[in-house]
Amino acid sequence: MSEIITSLQNPKIKQILRLQEKASERKKQKLTLVEGKIEIGMAISASVAIESVFYLQSKEKEVKSFFTEQLPKYTQTNFWAVSENVFTKIAYRENSFGAICVVQTPENTLQSLILSENALVLVLENVEKPGNLGAILRTADAAGIEAVFLCNPQTDLFNPNVIRASLGCIFTQKVIACTNQEAFDFLQKRNFQLLATALTASVPYTKMDYRKATAIIMGTEATGLTNFWLEKSHQNIIIPMRGKIDSMNVSVSAAIVVFEAVRQRESGLG
Numbered sequence: 001m002s003e004i005i006t007s008l009q010n011p012k013i014k015q016i017l018r019l020q021e022k023a024s025e026r027k028k029q030k031l032t033l034v035e036g037k038i039e040i041g042m043a044i045s046a047s048v049a050i051e052s053v054f055y056l057q058s059k060e061k062e063v064k065s066f067f068t069e070q071l072p073k074y075t076q077t078n079f080w081a082v083s084e085n086v087f088t089k090i091a092y093r094e095n096s097f098g099a100i101c102v103v104q105t106p107e108n109t110l111q112s113l114i115l116s117e118n119a120l121v122l123v124l125e126n127v128e129k130p131g132n133l134g135a136i137l138r139t140a141d142a143a144g145i146e147a148v149f150l151c152n153p154q155t156d157l158f159n160p161n162v163i164r165a166s167l168g169c170i171f172t173q174k175v176i177a178c179t180n181q182e183a184f185d186f187l188q189k190r191n192f193q194l195l196a197t198a199l200t201a202s203v204p205y206t207k208m209d210y211r212k213a214t215a216i217i218m219g220t221e222a223t224g225l226t227n228f229w230l231e232k233s234h235q236n237i238i239i240p241m242r243g244k245i246d247s248m249n250v251s252v253s254a255a256i257v258v259f260e261a262v263r264q265r266e267s268g269l270g
Contacts, residue, residue, distance in 0.1 A: 004057050006083040013082070016054065016090045016100065023156035032105045032158040034168070037066070037097035042168025044070055049104040050077050054090065057081040059098030066099075092160045105158055108174050110186050119146040120210065120261055121192070122254065123183055123217040125225055128154035134165020135251035141169040143258045148175045149183040149215075180228045187215050196225055196233035197253060199246060205237040210261035211268075218257075221250050 005013060018025040019033050026032050031051065034043050043050070055063040060081060090100060115121070122145055127133050133155060140148050150157060157177055163170055187194065195208060196217040217233060219225035230236065239248065239256055
């Protein structure tokens with residue numbers, strides 16, 4: 001049986017708590033935490049490097065069995081059993097799988113990004129709520145979006161709530177944190193059609209042809225997109241509202257527009 005960590009003062013446990021609580025620590029160490037069976041499975045499917053696994057000692061058999069199926073990929077991974085009081089402290093949520101992984105943070109850059117000729121991508125400006133970002137990443141994964149440009153992000157990409165809300169899709173997507181200008185230059189150079197969601201000077205989203213290389217650009221619920229994108233888009237688009245409100249949750253809006261693009265591409269119809 002593995003040695004069991006029982007003290008919250010253990011240096012390894014202190015490191016986990018720092019990674020959990022501070023974006024600056026995650027950035028400095030280039031490490032992040034993954035919790036939950038589905039989320040860990042998504043990280044594994046994306047070949048994310050797992051440095052350590054901290055697991056609840058009472059669930060050793062279940063955890064070891066799960067990772068044994070992935071061998072020999074994880075023969076170099078360190079496994080640490082922890083007591084219940086320690087796991088309760090380091091776990092981000094209740095009813096967990098019983099394991100927390102310390103993984104190397106994936107690094108996606110514009111310089112390394114390769115897209116297909118008629119790629120469909122998302123551009124998100126100033127998105128600040130981790131739950132919204134996570135939900136959008138689930139949509140991006142489901143729709144086969146090739147890349148997500150996170151412009152001027154207001155939340156840490158590997159915030160535990162982003163990982164949780166995305167069900168680990170943060171690891172399956174090419175998510176690029178960059179400035180508005182960097183994203184625009186990249187897309188313009190590759191002749192992308194830029195479609196910005198906006199309330200003014202817009203046409204219904206169903207009227208556009210998404211079968212060419214297209215970037216769907218979305219802002220925050222509170223303020224929408226800045227003039228940077230409104231002035232540079234080839235066309236502003238809108239989801240017509242039938243009731244009293246004039247907008248929806250950004251993650252819902254993203255799903256509606258993205259799957260219209262998918263429908264057109266799969267049916268061959270505009």
